[in-house]
Amino acid sequence: MSANVNVNLLTPEFILAGMGLLVLSLDLVLPKARRGILPWIGVAGLIAAVATALIYRWDRVEELYGGVFIADRYSLFFFAFLVILGGAVMIASVDYVKQHIKFPGEYYGILIFSILGMVLMASAGELLTAYIAMELLSFSLYVLVALRKYDSKSNESAAKYILLGAFSSAIMLYGISMVWGVTGTTFYDGIAAHLTANPDLDIGLIVGLSLIVAGLGFKVAAVPFHMWAPDVYEGAPTPVTAYLAIGSKAAAFALILRLFSEGLLPAIEDWRVLIATLAAATMVLGNLVAIRQENIKRMLAYSSIGQVGYLLLGVASLGVVDAGGAVVFSERASTGIMVHLVGYAVANLAAFLVVAVVYSRTGSDQISDYRGLAKKSPYLSLVLSVALFSLAGLPFFAGFVTKFYLFTAGAEAGFLWLSGLAMVASLVSLYYYLRVIQRAYVDQPSEGDEETAVERSTFFVPLTSWLMLGVLFVGMILIGVWPTELAAAADSASDALGTVRDVSTALVR
Amino acid sequence: MTLENVLLVSSVLFAIGLYGALAKSNAIMILMSIEIMFNAVNIAAIAFSRFTVPAGLTDTPITVTQQAVQRALTGQMLSVFVITAAAAEVALGLALVIVVYRQRGTVDVTDLTEMSG
Numbered sequence: 001m002s003a004n005v006n007v008n009l010l011t012p013e014f015i016l017a018g019m020g021l022l023v024l025s026l027d028l029v030l031p032k033a034r035r036g037i038l039p040w041i042g043v044a045g046l047i048a049a050v051a052t053a054l055i056y057r058w059d060r061v062e063e064l065y066g067g068v069f070i071a072d073r074y075s076l077f078f079f080a081f082l083v084i085l086g087g088a089v090m091i092a093s094v095d096y097v098k099q100h101i102k103f104p105g106e107y108y109g110i111l112i113f114s115i116l117g118m119v120l121m122a123s124a125g126e127l128l129t130a131y132i133a134m135e136l137l138s139f140s141l142y143v144l145v146a147l148r149k150y151d152s153k154s155n156e157s158a159a160k161y162i163l164l165g166a167f168s169s170a171i172m173l174y175g176i177s178m179v180w181g182v183t184g185t186t187f188y189d190g191i192a193a194h195l196t197a198n199p200d201l202d203i204g205l206i207v208g209l210s211l212i213v214a215g216l217g218f219k220v221a222a223v224p225f226h227m228w229a230p231d232v233y234e235g236a237p238t239p240v241t242a243y244l245a246i247g248s249k250a251a252a253f254a255l256i257l258r259l260f261s262e263g264l265l266p267a268i269e270d271w272r273v274l275i276a277t278l279a280a281a282t283m284v285l286g287n288l289v290a291i292r293q294e295n296i297k298r299m300l301a302y303s304s305i306g307q308v309g310y311l312l313l314g315v316a317s318l319g320v321v322d323a324g325g326a327v328v329f330s331e332r333a334s335t336g337i338m339v340h341l342v343g344y345a346v347a348n349l350a351a352f353l354v355v356a357v358v359y360s361r362t363g364s365d366q367i368s369d370y371r372g373l374a375k376k377s378p379y380l381s382l383v384l385s386v387a388l389f390s391l392a393g394l395p396f397f398a399g400f401v402t403k404f405y406l407f408t409a410g411a412e413a414g415f416l417w418l419s420g421l422a423m424v425a426s427l428v429s430l431y432y433y434l435r436v437i438q439r440a441y442v443d444q445p446s447e448g449d450e451e452t453a454v455e456r457s458t459f460f461v462p463l464t465s466w467l468m469l470g471v472l473f474v475g476m477i478l479i480g481v482w483p484t485e486l487a488a489a490a491d492s493a494s495d496a497l498g499t500v501r502d503v504s505t506a507l508v509r
Numbered sequence: 510m511t512l513e514n515v516l517l518v519s520s521v522l523f524a525i526g527l528y529g530a531l532a533k534s535n536a537i538m539i540l541m542s543i544e545i546m547f548n549a550v551n552i553a554a555i556a557f558s559r560f561t562v563p564a565g566l567t568d569t570p571i572t573v574t575q576q577a578v579q580r581a582l583t584g585q586m587l588s589v590f591v592i593t594a595a596a597a598e599v600a601l602g603l604a605l606v607i608v609v610y611r612q613r614g615t616v617d618v619t620d621l622t623e624m625s626g
Binding site for chain 1: 523526530536539540543546547549550553554556557561579580583584586587590591594597598599601602605606608609612613618621623624625
């Protein structure tokens with residue numbers, strides 16, 4: 001009985017951890033004037049990590065430590081996606097950090113640790129590992145949210161975030177201990193085996209799974225567990241808000257997708273209606289409350305709650321019961337979730353980056369202050385409009401294609417009403433996105449109006465932000481008109497989820 | 510002592526923690542209540558690993574397989590992890606509460622109302 005530990009396979013994770021430590025300690029050594037290179041060192045490390053992952057793990061299916069860590073196409077897809085996303089956030093925050101955050105080393109170092117947490121969430125094959133990875137992400141986020149130490153909004157939101165975050169972890173852990181008590185295992189496939197053998201759910205298992213769903217619901221901010229999100233999003237430094245809205249959500253869905261498709265799929269009849277209800281409530285409430293927001297970060301927070309609703313629709317349709325009564329994994333749904341996550345991430349990051357640049361110039365996040373943006377900076381307002389159109393799901397932009405994938409999967413799985421509701425919700429979202437665009441392009445100052453913050457300020461877009469916005473702009477269009485490559489990658493990742501891994505694990509379980 | 514008794518203690522603790530976390534308005538009290546919830550988790554996990562006989566063990570009661578060891582130890586592993594994570598969580602939480610206190614002179618969460626809506 002030798003433990004099956006091919007440590008080489010973990011090289012990309014080691015690179016990430018080492019990079020985090022390196023950036024943190026370089027911050028101590030470097031003189032203040034030279035600290036501008038820290039993010040670029042970090043980005044170089046992230047590129048190295050992605051490259052090694054792609055080289056080492058391409059076409060490789062392996063389980064490490066007896067299935068605790070799973071390396072397959074699915075993990076690889078999310079590794080590449082999440083690390084690139086983290087790198088994009090890092091580049092996008094260079095200007096903001098220079099202006100508003102006093103501790104660049106801490107910011108970038110902790111950002112890299114949180115990326116490590118995210119990728120581990122996608123590759124965890126067991127509840128406890130998934131929990132620890134999630135805490136690595138959450139702890140990093142608590143610190144990142146609080147990094148504008150002298151800003152009272154930043155403090156307040158961090159305090160709210162950690163109190164509710166710790167509360168939700170405790171709830172989720174109680175669920176995990178219940179599930180472990182009833183099934184005798186914390187491994188996803190062990191839970192699946194238990195569910196197949198005992199189709200009638202034990203009451204302890206129902207309680208445990210509900211608590212786990214509640215805990216995960218907190219992390220992705222699904223209604224009714226969403227109360228923390230708007231406040232935290234508003235108070236956090238803007239790049240961190242972007243990261244919260246995109247990265248932590250994508251990682252949580254990576255975890256949810258693996259847990260639900262590898263672990264809980266046999267009991268889908270018992271949870272699909274629950275998840276569908278959550279999805280419906282989330283998309284309706286998120287999109288409706290977004291309408292009356294005056295602060296653009298808050299509006300984007302509610303809109304991202306709405307997006308979680310669409311993603312949960314995908315989760316609810318993860319499995320279809322065939323004529324013989326057997327549960328069949330729906331690859332379409334999981335592909336839809338992954339594709340939508342990518343499209344949503346690109347568009348949302350672009351929107352938040354524009355908000356960050358505008359805030360750096362004007363000091364305001366109010367939607368009413370966006371009047372005159374098109375005159376001051378046509379480029380910014382163009383990217384902002386495309387990003388918002390993409391989030392709303394207009395054709396030619398990323399959001400349309402990705403929503404198309406997701407909603408068809410939902411309709412196929414028998415959730416026609418939910419897919420219809422999602423489309424109506426998208427229409428509603430178009431209304432409040434258009435309000436911002438109208439502010440930027442159409443509104444003229446009438447007689448006696450005060451100048452808005454945008455009109456008052458001198459405007460320029462820093463080079464790094466300018467380039468990053470360009471990349472995201474191209475990305476949104478590219479996914480919108482030519483999604484095949486992305487869909488193929490997501491497809492092969494879903495394949496990995498759908499098949500039983502044929503690996504020899506030394507540790508039995 | 511049976512599994513039911515210990516689980517009862519654990520669930521009562523969890524409920525007390527839940528009540529405290531929801532009803533108290535002092536941030537430190539909330540953190541303490543959350544700590545109680547974490548400890549309820551520990552008790553439940555340890556109780557399960559002590560009292561449940563794995564199905565695999567009942568077939569071959571004599572041979573101690575690696576499977577059996579792993580099953581018996583998962584609960585204890587879980588509680589060790591939880592203790593560590595909870596300590597880190599509370600350390601961070603208290604640090605943030607101190608930052609808030611320095612700025613506002615209060616740790617009452619009902620006063621954290623700069624943002625709402």
